[in-house]
Amino acid sequence: MKILTANFVQCTVKACGSSPDCFPLHFDQQTPDLPLELAHEDVDFSPEFICNVLPRIEWPALLTTARELGNTQLPPAKPEIENPSAPENEQLLRDLHTLLLETQIIQGSMRCANCGHIYFIRDSIPNFLLPGHLVQ
Amino acid sequence: MKEYLILLAQKHESFRKAELEALAELEHVAVDLSQHDENVPLLYVTLDSEEAARKLIRRSILARSIFEVWGRGNSLDSLHEDVKQRTSHLWPEYKHVSFKFDIISYQGSRTKEEQREIVESFSYVDFEGPIRMKDPDEIFTIVEQYKTPLLPVSGCREVKDICFGRFIARSQRDIIDKYDLKKRKYIGTTSFDAELALISSNIGLAAPGKIVYDPFAGTGSFLVAASHFGAMALGSDIDGRQIRGTARSNITTNYYQYHMESQFLDTFVCDFTHNPIRPSFRVDAIICDPPYGVREGLKVLGSKNPERYADKLPTKLETGDLSHLRPDYIPPKKPYHFDALLDDLLFFAAAHLVDNGRLCCWMPTANEDYGDRQIPTHPDLTLMSNCVQEFNKWSRRLLTYSRLPRDGSTTTLPPTARSTRIYTEQFRDKYFRGFAKTKDNE
Ligand SMILES: C[S@@+](CC[C@H](N)C(=O)[O-])C[C@H]1O[C@@H](n2cnc3c(N)ncnc32)[C@H](O)[C@@H]1O
Ligand SMILES: [Zn+2]
Numbered sequence: 195m196k197i198l199t200a201n202f203v204q205c206t207v208k209a210c211g212s213s214p215d216c217f218p219l220h221f222d223q224q225t226p227d228l229p230l231e232l233a234h235e236d237v238d239f240s241p242e243f244i245c246n247v248l249p250r251i252e253w254p255a256l257l258t259t260a261r262e263l264g265n266t267q268l269p270p271a272k273p274e275i276e277n278p279s280a281p282e283n284e285q286l287l288r289d290l291h292t293l294l295l296e297t298q299i300i301q302g303s304m305r306c307a308n309c310g311h312i313y314f315i316r317d318s319i320p321n322f323l324l325p326g327h328l329v330q
Numbered sequence: 331m332k333e334y335l336i337l338l339a340q341k342h343e344s345f346r347k348a349e350l351e352a353l354a355e356l357e358h359v360a361v362d363l364s365q366h367d368e369n370v371p372l373l374y375v376t377l378d379s380e381e382a383a384r385k386l387i388r389r390s391i392l393a394r395s396i397f398e399v400w401g402r403g404n405s406l407d408s409l410h411e412d413v414k415q416r417t418s419h420l421w422p423e424y425k426h427v428s429f430k431f432d433i434i435s436y437q438g439s440r441t442k443e444e445q446r447e448i449v450e451s452f453s454y455v456d457f458e459g460p461i462r463m464k465d466p467d468e469i470f471t472i473v474e475q476y477k478t479p480l481l482p483v484s485g486c487r488e489v490k491d492i493c494f495g496r497f498i499a500r501s502q503r504d505i506i507d508k509y510d511l512k513k514r515k516y517i518g519t520t521s522f523d524a525e526l527a528l529i530s531s532n533i534g535l536a537a538p539g540k541i542v543y544d545p546f547a548g549t550g551s552f553l554v555a556a557s558h559f560g561a562m563a564l565g566s567d568i569d570g571r572q573i574r575g576t577a578r579s580n581i582t583t584n585y586y587q588y589h590m591e592s593q594f595l596d597t598f599v600c601d602f603t604h605n606p607i608r609p610s611f612r613v614d615a616i617i618c619d620p621p622y623g624v625r626e627g628l629k630v631l632g633s634k635n636p637e638r639y640a641d642k643l644p645t646k647l648e649t650g651d652l653s654h655l656r657p658d659y660i661p662p663k664k665p666y667h668f669d670a671l672l673d674d675l676l677f678f679a680a681a682h683l684v685d686n687g688r689l690c691c692w693m694p695t696a697n698e699d700y701g702d703r704q705i706p707t708h709p710d711l712t713l714m715s716n717c718v719q720e721f722n723k724w725s726r727r728l729l730t731y732s733r734l735p736r737d738g739s740t741t742t743l744p745p746t747a748r749s750t751r752i753y754t755e756q757f758r759d760k761y762f763r764g765f766a767k768t769k770d771n772e
Contacts, residue, residue, distance in 0.1 A: 199564075199596040202611035206604040217608050238592035242539040243562060250612055295595075316657070319574060322566075322600035325654030326662040327639045329604070329631045 195320050198294040200259050201251055205306035205313075206322045208330055218255040219304035219313060221262040228314060230302035232263065237295045241287045245278040248290070260293065268293075333399040334383050335473065335495050336373040337434070339392045339503060343368040345529050346392045348715035348730065352533045352688075357385040371436055372475060372491065374399065383498045389559060390501040391528045397471055397495030406451065409492045414454070427459045427467035432497075438476035448472060452494070469497035502528075508588075509554065515587050516579040518572060522551035522619055526719070526728075528558065530617050533715065533730050534690040536561040540614035541595065543682075545602050545675070548572045550581035552617045557585070557593035564613070568629070568663075570599040601631040603666070603674055612684045619692040620675060622668045629663035630671075672706045676731070680710040683733035688714070694726045710734050 204210075204217035224230045253272035260268050275283050304313045304320065311328060314321055338346050347366040350373075354361045359382045361375050377383050380398065387396045400420075401413030431449045433440060440448070452470070459467070474492040509524035511517050530552060536542050538560030544552045547565025549572055557563045565581070567573050574580060585591045600606055607613075621628045633639060645653045653659055672693065679689035689711065695704060695718075705713065711731035718727050 195598070196596055199598070202608050203598070203606040204608045206600065206606045208604070211609075240538065240592075246539045247541070252608075252610070312655075314657075317574065318596075319570070320598045321570060322598060322604065322606040323568070323570075323661045324601075324604060324631055325644060325659065326633050327642050327644050327654075329633070329639070329661075330636075 195299045195315050195318055196295055197256070197259060197263075197297050197299070198247065198251075199320075200299070200304070201256050201294075203304075203320070203322070205308060205311060206324055207306065207309050207311060207328050210306055210308045213308040215308035216306055218252070218259055220307055221259065221299075221302060221304060223305055224302055225312075228301055228303060228316070230263075231300040233298045233300050234292075234296055235298050237291070239288060239291050241278040241284070244287050244290050244294070245275055247294070248272070248275060251294075263297075263299075265293065331376050331378060332380075334375050334377050334498070335397045335399050335493055336375060336387065337394040337397075337473065338371045338373060339394055340371050342392060342526065342529065342717075342719065344719070345526075345533070345717040345728065348717050348728075349390060349392050349529055349532050350386065351715070352535055352730075353386055353389055356389075356535050356537060357382075359386045361386060370475070372473065372493070374402075380498055387499055387501045389532055391503055391506065391525060391532060393501045394503055395500045396498045397473070397493070398498055400470075400494045400496060402491065402493045404491060405489060406448065406492065409494055410451065410454075413452075413494050417455075421455050421457075424468060425456070425458055427457075428462040429457055429459055429468045429470060430461055430463055430466045432469055432471040434471060434473045436473075436475040438474070471495050471497055505558070509558065511551075514554075514584060516549060516575050516581060516584050518549040520548040520572070520619075524551070524555070527551045527555035530690050530692075530728060531555040531559050531561070533717075533728065534615040534617040534688045536615055536617070542615045542617055543607075543613040544618045545605065545616065545678070546618045546620050547581075547597060548619075549575070550584060550597070552619070553581065553594070553597075554584055554588065554590070556615070556617060557590045558588070560593065561614070562593055562595040564595040565597040566600045566602075566605075567597070568599070568601045568631075573597045573599055601663075602671065602678075603630045605678065607682060609681060611682065613682055613687065614684055615688045615690070616675075616679050616683065617688075617690040618675075620668070620671055622694050628666050628668055628671060630666040631661055632664040633662040634664050669706075676706050676708040676711060679731065680708050680733065685733055685735040687733045689729075689731040689733075691729050691731075692726055693729055694724060696724055705729060 200218060203219060205219065210216035221230065251272065257268055273286055275287065277283065278287065298318055299315055300318050302315050304315065347363055350363055359377065361377060363375065366373050383396045387393050400417045401409050403409035403412050433445050433448060472492065472494055475490045477488045477490045506525045506528065509528065511521050511524055534542065536556035536559040540561045541564055542556035542561040543564045545566050547553055547567045550565055553563035553565045581597060582594065585594045647653050675691060683689060705716065711733060714730040714732050716727055716729055718725050
């Protein structure tokens, strides 16, 4: 799962939907059975795509996710990019590209801060199905 | 403004106009397609420029090629007259290029001898360049269409329409073969026909810089098709086995097979009715073939006997472990209705599509009682096209909606406010009973 995806998924328990704590899901507690594993996977750089998704990013949530995964280098506020092809923007776009698209969460767990439910990621694929007792 | 001729595939006729309309919107090409006739493989259009002609067709699956029209008539004589009138000022420009002539006949054919005669009848254009059968600079094409029905009697060859044109560009029709399911490494029983998946992606306006989402991704047929056109693809499915495939054969290996791994965003496992995508997140298109429960009943998360979970406590195994923490845990599921799922899908699309973003959704319909009332509606979505693929005893439709711009005047319905449709029968029941029987019973 890419960091970009972590920025748009929340707890699927219906009762959590109204809580501000259902997003983002947290990587701060991992289980020994499924240790957190990150990897870098090359993805072709598309400034157009990064510019298109940047407005859709929840920046504070991205800061949280990045911090929990060990990256504290992000600017505190969402950068504004008016001209994606301007040379002074290239490095920033490349950094965002690397973070959002090239960083893979191969396995690990994500926790809802509202209900405490844990979602597992295995082979890069998160599982958002709920056990019987969490479905109304 | 110039006249152009588009040659269309004689297949999936009901999708051709919708595809060209979508491509015109995507490429910002102004064109009037109202002359399109599903029974005719030729379509004459008026376009601003040769560049507009190239753009209109460059992604098309159902168009074959486009020509700049030099003349038209209903006989060879009237054609020549028109060519002379329209294009004599152009002839000097082509005097020295390499070229060849082509003849394309619909509902009829010409002998070699006749073909040579026709080509020679154009000698007045006075091209002096070399004739090259391979890679000429220009291909001049005579397209003729005979009156139907086809009469086998020789000599009785009434031409309905004959056109002389300069070849401009070919479509992408030849990539269908590249994505043929027979050549794809990871497929399953639900994999979707490559040609129609590509057409769906065109109608859904999949393009570079965009996110296309399939919430019923299965083996990823629509993901691959959307990515072919440059979109980043996102998929989810309730069935983790489909999404995961095997270590050596899965959706990701398909992306490697097509050298498109950079266009793959992610897949995840979820029940559509418990979707993890946060309410504020927008995607550019949703393209899918929802489950309609023909092979196995449509299921969502939940239990047939909810009392079992009334205490809201996790189930403990004999070992004392919680059952849902085991990697092989299978959550309980309950049956659901296809009509309710379609309503959920429209509601989701209205909430998550960008302004003017598209929902393309396949829907099975029983032939004999198909009517407008079966088309689901939502106040924030306009129906753009309704294309049908006919089978022997049933048909399926590709419904395409566009998200109305959020100018503040429209509101997204709360999930309880359902569209008012009456389903006489579940499609699934009909499928199993066999459509013919319904008629017999009447
Ligand atoms: C008609 S198939 C689509 C298959 C896909 N187009 C492909 O390329 O394989 C419908 C898919 O919906 C999935 N499905 C069924 N119920 C679902 C639900 N409640 N939520 C999400 N997906 C579901 C099925 O597992 C199946 O893969
Ligand atoms: Zn929760």
